[in-house]
Amino acid sequence: MADYRHFCIYCGKLIPPDAKLCPFCGMEDPFTMRCPRCRNVIEKGWARCSCCGLELFVICPSCGKRTFAASCCEQCGASLTVRCANRKCGFVQVKMGDRCLRCNKKLK
Numbered sequence: 758m759a760d761y762r763h764f765c766i767y768c769g770k771l772i773p774p775d776a777k778l779c780p781f782c783g784m785e786d787p788f789t790m791r792c793p794r795c796r797n798v799i800e801k802g803w804a805r806c807s808c809c810g811l812e813l814f815v816i817c818p819s820c821g822k823r824t825f826a827a828s829c830c831e832q833c834g835a836s837l838t839v840r841c842a843n844r845k846c847g848f849v850q851v852k853m854g855d856r857c858l859r860c861n862k863k864l865k
């Protein structure tokens with residue numbers, strides 16, 4: 758029997774193919790990598806979003822190395838995501854600055 762589950766591009770876990778967000782890491786749109794700011798489709802390895810120019814690399818707070826803006830650091834595996842504390846928003850995102858990319862509230 759084929760297994761129709763797919764891998765989450767952010768955390769690599771197997772999840773249902775119709776999942777709107779990953780039940781493991783909470784990232785939205787777990788099969789297509791998108792720019793967290795403008796939702797343009799991006800590819801792993803890009804330095805910047807081709808649409809809005811957002812930098813797609815972050816400095817890992819755990820090891821201090823530059824890593825692609827995925828849910829985990831490529832170098833040490835530390836989690837790079839934060840959930841917005843604004844209850845109306847709650848957007849899970851890769852921390853790319855000190856503000857939520859969706860509602861612009863300050864992240865903790």
Ligand SMILES: [Zn+2]
Nearest residue numbers: 765768779782
């Ligand atoms: Zn995931």
Ligand SMILES: [Zn+2]
Nearest residue numbers: 792795806809
């Ligand atoms: Zn963008």
Ligand SMILES: [Zn+2]
Nearest residue numbers: 817820830833
């Ligand atoms: Zn790291």
Ligand SMILES: [Zn+2]
Nearest residue numbers: 841846857860
């Ligand atoms: Zn928010």
